Amino acid sequence: MRLPEASELNLITRISSKIKTDSSVICGIGDDAAVLKYTQDRYLLYTCDMLIEGVDFTSRARPEQIGHKALACSLSDIAAMGGAPKYALVSLGLPKRDAQGFIEGFYDGLRKLAGKFKINVVGGDLSACDKIIVDVSVIGQVSKRNLTLRKGARTGDIIFVSGSLGGSIYGKHLSFIPRIKESNYLVSHYKVNAMMDISDGLSLDLYRLCRASGVGAVIYEDLVPVADQAKSFDEALHMGEDFELLFTMPASLARKLIKSRGNIFKAIGEIREKKFGLKLITRGYKEKVLEPKGYQHF
Amino acid sequence: MRLPEASELNLITRISSKIKTDSSVICGIGDDAAVLKYTQDRYLLYTCDMLIEGVDFTSRARPEQIGHKALACSLSDIAAMGGAPKYALVSLGLPKRDAQGFIEGFYDGLRKLAGKFKINVVGGDLSACDKIIVDVSVIGQVSKRNLTLRKGARTGDIIFVSGSLGGSIYGKHLSFIPRIKESNYLVSHYKVNAMMDISDGLSLDLYRLCRASGVGAVIYEDLVPVADQAKSFDEALHMGEDFELLFTMPASLARKLIKSRGNIFKAIGEIREKKFGLKLITRGYKEKVLEPKGYQHF
Numbered sequence: 001m002r003l004p005e006a007s008e009l010n011l012i013t014r015i016s017s018k019i020k021t022d023s024s025v026i027c028g029i030g031d032d033a034a035v036l037k038y039t040q041d042r043y044l045l046y047t048c049d050m051l052i053e054g055v056d057f058t059s060r061a062r063p064e065q066i067g068h069k070a071l072a073c074s075l076s077d078i079a080a081m082g083g084a085p086k087y088a089l090v091s092l093g094l095p096k097r098d099a100q101g102f103i104e105g106f107y108d109g110l111r112k113l114a115g116k117f118k119i120n121v122v123g124g125d126l127s128a129c130d131k132i133i134v135d136v137s138v139i140g141q142v143s144k145r146n147l148t149l150r151k152g153a154r155t156g157d158i159i160f161v162s163g164s165l166g167g168s169i170y171g172k173h174l175s176f177i178p179r180i181k182e183s184n185y186l187v188s189h190y191k192v193n194a195m196m197d198i199s200d201g202l203s204l205d206l207y208r209l210c211r212a213s214g215v216g217a218v219i220y221e222d223l224v225p226v227a228d229q230a231k232s233f234d235e236a237l238h239m240g241e242d243f244e245l246l247f248t249m250p251a252s253l254a255r256k257l258i259k260s261r262g263n264i265f266k267a268i269g270e271i272r273e274k275k276f277g278l279k280l281i282t283r284g285y286k287e288k289v290l291e292p293k294g295y296q297h298f
Numbered sequence: 299m300r301l302p303e304a305s306e307l308n309l310i311t312r313i314s315s316k317i318k319t320d321s322s323v324i325c326g327i328g329d330d331a332a333v334l335k336y337t338q339d340r341y342l343l344y345t346c347d348m349l350i351e352g353v354d355f356t357s358r359a360r361p362e363q364i365g366h367k368a369l370a371c372s373l374s375d376i377a378a379m380g381g382a383p384k385y386a387l388v389s390l391g392l393p394k395r396d397a398q399g400f401i402e403g404f405y406d407g408l409r410k411l412a413g414k415f416k417i418n419v420v421g422g423d424l425s426a427c428d429k430i431i432v433d434v435s436v437i438g439q440v441s442k443r444n445l446t447l448r449k450g451a452r453t454g455d456i457i458f459v460s461g462s463l464g465g466s467i468y469g470k471h472l473s474f475i476p477r478i479k480e481s482n483y484l485v486s487h488y489k490v491n492a493m494m495d496i497s498d499g500l501s502l503d504l505y506r507l508c509r510a511s512g513v514g515a516v517i518y519e520d521l522v523p524v525a526d527q528a529k530s531f532d533e534a535l536h537m538g539e540d541f542e543l544l545f546t547m548p549a550s551l552a553r554k555l556i557k558s559r560g561n562i563f564k565a566i567g568e569i570r571e572k573k574f575g576l577k578l579i580t581r582g583y584k585e586k587v588l589e590p591k592g593y594q595h596f
Binding site: 011012015018019020021022024025028029030031033034036044046047048049050051052055056086087089091092093099100103107111114115118120121122123124125126127128129130131133135137139 | 309310313316317318319320322323326327328329331332334342344345346347348349350353354384385387389390391397398401405409412413416418419420421422423424425426427428429431433435437
């Protein structure tokens with residue numbers, strides 16, 4: 001189960017292997033957000049997401065939607081760490097033509113979402129560019145005991161997702177509400193062993209979580225919640241842009257979660273030993289290798 | 299002395315007037331970096347800078363130079379606040395063709411500068427884009443007593459710049475060392491009333507400092523240090539990309555600074571009352587209005 005040499009994950013692994021950090025960096029490159037020393041019982045979380053016209057949204061997307069999505073993606077990263085977002089910076093590159101109109105709409109969408117989660121938008125940068133480019137950086141906080149990394153999954157854990165998967169690019173990706181409240185509920189009531197958000201597709205992001213944790217996994221076609229807008233099960237597996245939570249917890253807690261919030265959080269499989277690899281059990285009970293086929297930028 | 303309605307400054311003023319922040323935000327949109335509550339005696343500083351191929355560097359710039367400049371611009375913002383940078387996130391959009399080669403060079407340049415100032419590069423984002431786009435966000439810290447905003451200039455203050463101005467786009471803008479050490483020296487030995495970095499040209503950035511402080515200013519052609527690479531005095535006034543410090547302090551301290559570090563910090567003029575406006579005294583002792591003509595993205 002190897003990705004091609006030039007894949008995004010391998011590029012990132014290569015970059016991060018050369019970068020030295022001091023002891024104030026609890027977790028650097030490779031998770032949804034960086035984790036930095038802060039107070040006695042809290043960490044700072046720090047993340048950014050770049051959106052590019054033609055890749056992350058089309059030229060038909062409204063400015064309000066682009067502003068919303070730009071912030072929502074970074075908030076989703078903070079949610080994936082079990083934390084609460086607090087500050088945002090917004091870098092915006094856009095064509096000079098109708099810049100003013102665009103900016104008004106863009107900030108309307110962004111501000112509305114920021115207000116919902118009490119995020120302070122504290123600055124940014126504005127540049128002329130022939131395409132629309134947005135990069136939103138966010139600082140958040142997390143209680144030390146609530147921090148959830150990708151790497152904590154253990155053999156026997158039950159694998160969950162929030163909401164439903166697939167077909168997001170037909171519309172939901174421009175209006176999704178980042179799972180901050182759901183994440184906060186999870187980390188304050190349960191012991192979540194590993195968590196990340198699904199941005200590039202379940203198969204690729206589960207592969208990343210398993211690789212970080214040094215484990216394998218099995219998921220069940222029957223159990224994966226397919227969104228109404230998805231056109232096939234494959235879209236739920238590989239399409240990406242879901243921005244749902246993917247997480248694992250011990251089986252005993254999993255039963256409790258299913259009972260109390262089974263409507264939002266769906267168990268889709270189980271963590272196995274590393275040598276098991278990544279498998280999918282089909283509706284016909286056939287075991288297939290689950291290829292990490294989600295969206296790769298490189 | 300008004301900028302056109304659609305100017306960058308007016309756009310930013312319009313955006314920021316609609317954005318609400320809570321009491322943990324000491325200073326939001328409009329300075330070189332945001333200032334956030336942190337510990338009893340320190341603030342967090344938070345900034346970002348977006349660089350775009352064809353605007354901030356040409357396609358002839360080497361990957362190492364782009365990596366260097368991308369980080370250096372954000373570090374310059376932290377220096378302008380009197381602070382010390384500590385963490386950086388790097389968002390990179392680039393063409394798929396030769397991505398791997400570019401990334402290696404880019405991170406070599408960036409890492410070298412990060413090492414010089416002990417910056418932890420803790421994450422980022424990687425996207426495919428037909429042009430090279432970089433956005434670097436930086437978190438820094440500053441002692442409360444050392445914080446220098448744009449808005450503190452007072453009538454009678456002497457205006458200083460570090461280094462020399464003009465002609466940076468012929469080369470220096472790709473290799474400049476951000477004035478972190480110089481800024482640290484200033485704020486720990488002197489009472490600096492106002493400070494910012496010169497990124498868009500002395501005339502425009504001095505205008506911004508004066509507008510933020512509610513004051514006017516006079517500078518002297520004779521005193522403005524013109525860089526060797528500048529082709530004219532106008533380039534020193536308006537060209538931008540200098541990334542030098544622009545700051546003001548009371549006249550009594552100014553004399554002390556000129557004596558001890560007059561080789562690096564040059565007095566170029568004096569803060570006046572607001573109604574005085576912005577003036578330049580030419581070599582022939584003629585008083586001219588100093589138009590803010592530096593680089594404007596919009």
